[in-house]
Amino acid sequence: MDSSSTSVFELWGMSIGPIEIAFGLYLVFMLAIGIWAYKRTNDSSDYMLGGRGLGGAVTALSAGASDMSGWILMGLPGAIYFSGLSESWLALFLVIGAYINWKFIAGRLRSYTEIADNALTLPDYFAGRFHDGGKWLRIAAVIVMIVFYGYYIGSGLVAGSKLFESSFGYDYNTALLVSTIVIISYTFLGGFLAVSWTDFFQGLIIAISLVVAPIVLLVEYNGLTGIVEGVKATGENLGKENLASFTAGLFDENNAFKWITFLSLMAWGLGYFGQPHILARFMAIKSVNTVPQARRIGMTWMAICVLGAVFIGFAGIAYFGGDFTASEYKLLTPEEVAELNTSQGAEKVFLLLTQALFNPWLAGFLLAAIMAAVMSTIDSQLLAVSSSVTEDIYKPHMRPNASEKELVWVNRFVVILVAGIGIGVAMSGSKNVLNLVGQAWAGFGAAFGPVIIMSLLWKHMTRQGALAGIIAGGASVLIWDYIGNNTDIALFGLYELLPGFIIAALTIYIVSKMTTVGEQTANQFEWYSNEFKKYKS
Known part of the structure; x- marks a missing residue:
């Protein structure tokens, strides 16, 4: 799309139009929140958990926004x-x-982290829960976080870079640098408070965009029937007759059920139990007592966003998948048409629909929704690690007597360091958002998920079992993924989260049975059990 046609003025040789202005105002607002939060961050507890004072709505939307990331507006519609x-x-x-995570984990984790020496981080909780005097649980957990957040942050930076590349004409590396600087700035300044409140507003923006865009598409096609007919026509033209079927992808050409595909899709739900930025x-x-309210708000938000994202990807088939010479598709260049027909290029479908359907000012707002989705995950991940x-x-291990002010500044500089790792992943690896998210999601889900669940529900879990589970879960994901990429054995096509989760859970159980729970831990x-019974979840 040539934004110069709607140019308002020129700046440093660049055409500045309504899209750029609307998008720029959004970025300024995010930075303003970072500055506001900076003035209210006095110690490490404020920086890492906002003083444990989040209300239900902020908790729900910030958890949802940090969860969904660029996947909800790029990965899912593209798929x-x-x-x-x-x-x-x-x-x-x-x-x-x-x-399930909200219902059975949220309240229990909130209760136990306070009992376990007021734990501020996930590794801190593990150490307090199992009285890990040797600190090996902390170290193992931090290593897992550094490794898999590299993939996760890289996926977000890829999504943000695609936005700048597609919308404003930046080359990929320049777009990567711009998006990184913006995200680092407010996370560096305001910590958890800034991240949570920016995620709250970003969650609202994401939800609005995923309501407005489907409504406009329904009007464009005079209802759902027109979209379905368009999708079926596109399928016939492209030789993909099953695009409108919910179950076609679960059966092969011989009509045999694809169990590995189904189990891989199902396994994604297991990942929630081990994501540090959500658990935070x-x-x-x-x-x-605030958890039930937050759960209702959070799940309503998620349902709206998921339905909207699925609808956008589906309607995009009808809008862009047919006769590209028709007048309504004049906004697409031949290069964009060719790119949309690849798995990576398909992730731009929401970007292109936005620019084709909407007034430039509204398009700027909706493009900001994609950046919001990207930012809301990366900032939480940077802060968690x-x-x-x-x-x-x-x-x-290094500065036991460090002041609170020193710890806050160390947090800020580690944010910059970890962002650099993410940039390396984004520049050197896959540019497919869904693939990168999948690797990180599996790593955290397998390494931390079984440990979290069993530590909250099983009295007889031991410190040795927890440590073995973290190592087994994280390592099995990496090994399974490596074998899957280098072999044709069908079983290794299974999403690595499921075998990793099972291996970690079995390891925890076996090792815990072979070792003894300390009296203090028991x-x-x-x-904790008696305290939690007082609450209604």
């Missing part, structure tokens, strides 16, 4: 556009996983 409605199974299992919201909520490095490595679990 639907490229492969059809059968990709929506993944979204269904994610919704189920998110609900549970730890920071004002009280356990920087907090863990500071609280679990720097403070106990007494603390009894205390």
Whole structure:
């Protein structure tokens, strides 16, 4: 799309139009929140968990926004556009996983982290839960976070770079640098408070965009019937007759059920139990009694966003998938048409629909929604890993007597360091958002998920079992992924999260049965169980 046709003025040789202005105002607002939060951040507890004072709405939307990332506006619509409605199974299992996480983990984790020496980070919780005097649990957990957040942050930077590249004509590396600078700035300044409040507003923007765009598309096609007919016509033209089928992707050419595909899609829901940036919201909520309200808000938000994203990808098939010579597709160049028919290029379908359908000022707002989705995950991830490095490595092993002010500044500089790792991943690896997210999601889900669940529900889990589970889960994901990429054995096509999760859970159980729970740990679990029974979840 040539934005010069709507240019308002020229700046440094660049054409500045309504899209650029609307988008720029959004970025300024995010930075203003960072400055506001900076003035209210006095110690490491404020920087890492906002003083445990988040209300239900902020907790819900910030948890949802930090969860969904660029996947909800790029990865999911792109998958639907490229492969059809059968990709929506993944979204269904994610919704189920998110609900179970809110229902059975959120309140328990909030309660136990306060009992376990007021833990501020996930590694801090592990150490307090199992009284890890040797600190090996902390160290293992931090290593896992550094490794898999590299993939996760890289995926977000890829999504942000695609936005700048497609919308404003920047080359990929320049776009990568611009998006990184913006995200680092407010995370560096305001910490958890800035991240949570920016995520709250970004969650609102994402939800609005995923309501407005489908409504406009329904009007454009005079209802859902017109869109379905357009998708079917496109499928016939492209030789993909099953684009409108929910189940086509689950059966092969011989009509045999594809169990590995189905189990891989189902496994995505398991990832929720081990994501540090989501679990941090549970730890920071004002009280356990606030969890039910937050759960209702969060799940409503997620349902709206997932349905909107699926609809956008589906409607995009009808809008862009047919006769590209027709007048309504004049905004697409031949190069853009060719790119949309690849799995990576398909992730731009929401970007292109936005620019084709909307007034430039509204398009700027909706493009900001994509950047909001990207920012809201990267900022949370940067903060989660920087907090863990500071609280679990720097403070106990390097500077036990460090002042609160020093710890806050160490957090800020680790944010910059980890962002650099993410840039390296984004520049050197895959440029497919869904693939990068999948690797990180699996790593955290397998390494931390079973440990979190069993530590909250099983009295007889031991410190040795937790350590073995973290190592087994993280390592099995990396090994399974490597073998899967270098062999034709069908079993290794299974999404690595499922075998990793099972291996970690079995390892925890076996090792815990072979070792003994300390008296202090057992007494603390009894205390936690009695305290949690007082609340209604």
